[in-house]
Amino acid sequence: MSAASPATDLFARHYVDLQLSGAVGRVAGGLSAAGLVTVDRLTTRSRVLGFAAQVMRVVHHRDSGADGVTAIYNTGRHDERPGFAGLTNGELALHTEGAALQSPPRLMLMVCTQPAPEGGHSLLVDGRTIHAELEQRCPDAMAVLSGPRAGFFGPSAGIFAPVFARHEDGRVAVRYRQNGLVRWSPLAQMHLHSFWTAAKRNQQMLTLEAGQGYLLDNHRWLHGRTAFDGARRCYRALGNPHEPAPSRFPPQKHGRGCGMSVVTAPRASAPQASQTVPALRKRPRLRAKHLQAMGVPRQREAVSEARRTVRRLLLRWGVGPQEAFEAELFAAELLTNAYHHSRAGTPGAEIGLCIAEGGGAVLIEVEDAGGEGRPTARGQTDEDAEHGRGLDLVESLGRWGWRTLPDGHLSTWAYVHPALQRPTR
Ligand SMILES: [Fe+2]
Known part of the structure; x- marks a missing residue:
């Protein structure tokens, strides 16, 4: 097994050796703890499917074959088509798989069987990290992006949904995609810059060799890919875990503000001036009716x-x-x-x-x-x-x-x- 990116040992930190006994249990444990597991020795489509079937009920996708597995490669037929960037050799921006679905698949397995000669690195970012950073630095952005109608995730049969959704168990799920099929509310549009900045700052690059892959909690991690040259082939499987398991992520609490007040009325009081950013003059206190x-x-x-x-x-x-x-x-x-x-x-x-x-x-x-x-x-x-x-x-x-x-x-x-x-x- 080789490490993934020169900058991180992301692959090694989340690696589970599938040849060891109890590997499936360790995979489940890794998903619960960090939402990410890396694997190797999945060199063929049938091996990818075999492992997927061990950890999830595979669900079919628009582009998948009869077995539920999708071959990800540059088809040469999908350039410039919104929603099909994965089937080109272009950059694929960080996103949630199935963001337009009422309930996106909980798990996504991506395995590379043929790395590109140049580029094609996987990009991953933990939604929990983005959430924590926004909550610490910009709770106003957090409030807006957690609104139930923050974004309309299309195409036409899509849904209104928040970027950060807090569930009954207190855990938070992230849903994000940035392409021509998403429409943002004016307020969310205002704060996307903060989200995107946090995502880019925390993203990690993973260079998968033949047979290597990652399995992620699609309600927690965003994934993407850099552009590439030459032939590259991956296989993807989507699904939900066989057994109910902790998913998404527990939020972290912080308390500083940075932005303008953007929570709709009524509210008890307007937010106070930031204590961390020197202002030319201090903003007056106002109990907003x-x-x-x-x-x-x-x-x-x-x-x-x-x-x-x-x-x-x-x-x-x-x-x-x-x-x-x-x-x-x-x-x-x-x-x-x-x-x-x-x-x-x-x-x-x-x-x-x-x-x-x-x-x-x-x-x-x-x-x-x-x-x-x-x-x-x-x-x-x-x-x-x-x-x-x-x-x-x-x-x-x-x-x-x-x-x-x-x-x-x-x-x-x-x-x-x-x-x-x-x-x-
Ligand atoms: Fe994807």
């Missing part, structure tokens, strides 16, 4: 519509007309600022807008993908606010501040309170 978050398309014309939405919301919440007017101005300025100065971010990404109200005070927060420089009010009276990062007006009417989030995003906030003294202009 109402809170609404939304994604705003990164388009100039979307700012006006967002401004009208803010005004409608605040008046409905009973905010005074003067405070509502100032808050809508703030929102427009911060959004315009984000539109002009932030990086484009993930294709299709939106700018996050959060509006919170409590006791007549209003907190507006805008999150963008960050960019060069930092927001600065220049103290100008120039009406061309774009050239002062649009903040002079905000500066003159109330309080504002910003902070850089751990994922590089920029959060700017502005605050309106009836009791605040307005500077004379």
Whole structure:
């Protein structure tokens, strides 16, 4: 047996020798403990099927043969077809197998019988690691991605589902795929960058030799593959364990926040400023009676519509007309600022807008993908606010501040309170 990647001994750490007695029990134990087992000496399709049948009830797949095993190779017929990247020689992004199914298969066995001369390395990441990192660094992203309608996993007969689903036993399952068959809610779209960053940071590469493979808990691990040249052949089997066994993963608890408030109203209080990221000014505390978050398309014309939405919301919440007017101005300025100065971010990404109200005070927060420089009010009276990062007006009417989030995003906030003294202009 040889180790897998130069960077890790992932293969060795999870290896079970199938020739030893009790191997099937050790496989079950490895799956329960870590959700991943590596194996070898499965050099033919029939050996792959034989091992699969020992550990799972094999389920058929759209592309599988009559025996339930799918040959994974570059067919030359599936380029550019969403959902068929596995049958090309291109990169296969990290994903859950069967993400569009109500219940994706619990287990996936992938065995390589013919490694590619160049590339074709397996990519694996433990969903528990992503979950822990997001919960520690960005619980707002966690809250959004755990929402029941975070994503629509297509094609057309797909389902709405969260990325992280907590089950009755307290364990968490991950479901993720990023291709043309998935549609994300605007809020989830806003936070995918954080998820993807955590996934890429923690992914491990596995170079399988002929006969080597991995068996993973498909509700816990994401898998993918690098692009390759030349001939490469793998066999895949999907199924569910013969005996009920602990699956998914137990979550880890942490307590720091990083992002804007994105949990929908009502909630008891708005989140506090991060204790780990220095802010130019400290964001005021606000016990939010109402809170609404939304994604705003990164388009100039979307700012006006967002401004009208803010005004409608605040008046409905009973905010005074003067405070509502100032808050809508703030929102427009911060959004315009984000539109002009932030990086484009993930294709299709939106700018996050959060509006919170409590006791007549209003907190507006805008999150963008960050960019060069930092927001600065220049103290100008120039009406061309774009050239002062649009903040002079905000500066003159109330309080504002910003902070850089751990994922590089920029959060700017502005605050309106009836009791605040307005500077004379
Ligand atoms: Fe897959």
